[in-house]
Amino acid sequence: MISHRRSLTRTRSLAAAVAVTAVLGVTACSSDDEGEDSATTTAAATTTTAAQTALPTVEELGATLGRITDTAVATADKLDTVDGGDQSAELIDALAGAAQSTGTVLAAVDPVTAGATAESALATVTTALPDQEPVVVENLEFVHRDGVWKISRAAVCDLVGRITPDQIPPVCTGDAAADPNAEDPAAAAAVDPAPEVAAAPVGDPAIRDALLNAGVDQATADKLAENPDATVAAAVNMGIPQATADQFRSNPQGAIDSLRAAGIDPVTAAPQLAAQL
DSSP: OHHHHHHHHHHHHHHHHHHHHHHHHHHHHHHHHHHHHHHHHHHHHHHHHHTSOOOOOHHHHHHHHHHHHOTTSOGGGGGGGBTTGGGOHHHHHHHHHHHHHHTOEEEEEEEEEEOSSTTEEEEEEEEEOTTSOOEEEEEEEEEEETTEEEEOHHHHHHHHHHHOTTOOOHHHHTOOOOOTTSOOHHHHHHHSOOOOOOOOOOSOHHHHHHHHHTTOOHHHHHHHHHOHHHHHHHHHHTTOOHHHHHHHHHOHHHHHHHHHHTTOOHHHHHHHHHHTO
16 A cells, blocks of 8 residues: 555656646747747848938938028039939029028928838928018928938929929929020021910929829829819829828929839829819
């Protein structure tokens, strides 16, 4: 009887030891799995963060706006302030001239938010006339090029149009600049009658310019630019997010970039929008 009890005791002790070992093994595996999951999550987060360009500060953007509007600085020395600066001298001069002629002071203020891509940002800018309250302009696009934050061409056109709406440069409206080598119009008129001149398109020039640059045909771009409010409403009806649709008013190029980032081709979407107007 005593031998039987000792055998039973040893059996129970062995079973308890096996159970404890199993529990410890499961706990260790769970801890290892959690550690691996945590490491994977951290690595993914690090990769995502590395792909994003740090947003500019309002001081950086303010310095850019200050250089553009400083008429004491030669145009050639501030081509790096605008995206595609080597083709933007006319825009730079237009904004500088508009600011000087009206006494307008431009300033960047918070907030600065991420744009449609990792290398774009949307900033708030104020335009202040002497003895008047500043006007707030939201969602002006800046882009990161060659290690520098530059203001987009569409944003420059937007600012010029707000400061001097009667002096918008042709590059903002899509009109071709006059060719200095063209034949003298008076001489041509003596030979052939002058062709009938079509009326200038109406509507928002910045919207038209952004659509044309995206590859949208002239007729569709004119129709969408003619009534920005109707265009925004049609975009929302098509399922385009309200924030993206609203950009057609303040930052049409930003709206185009947002559509592309969402996998929507502006060339395809624009006729569908126009059909609803």
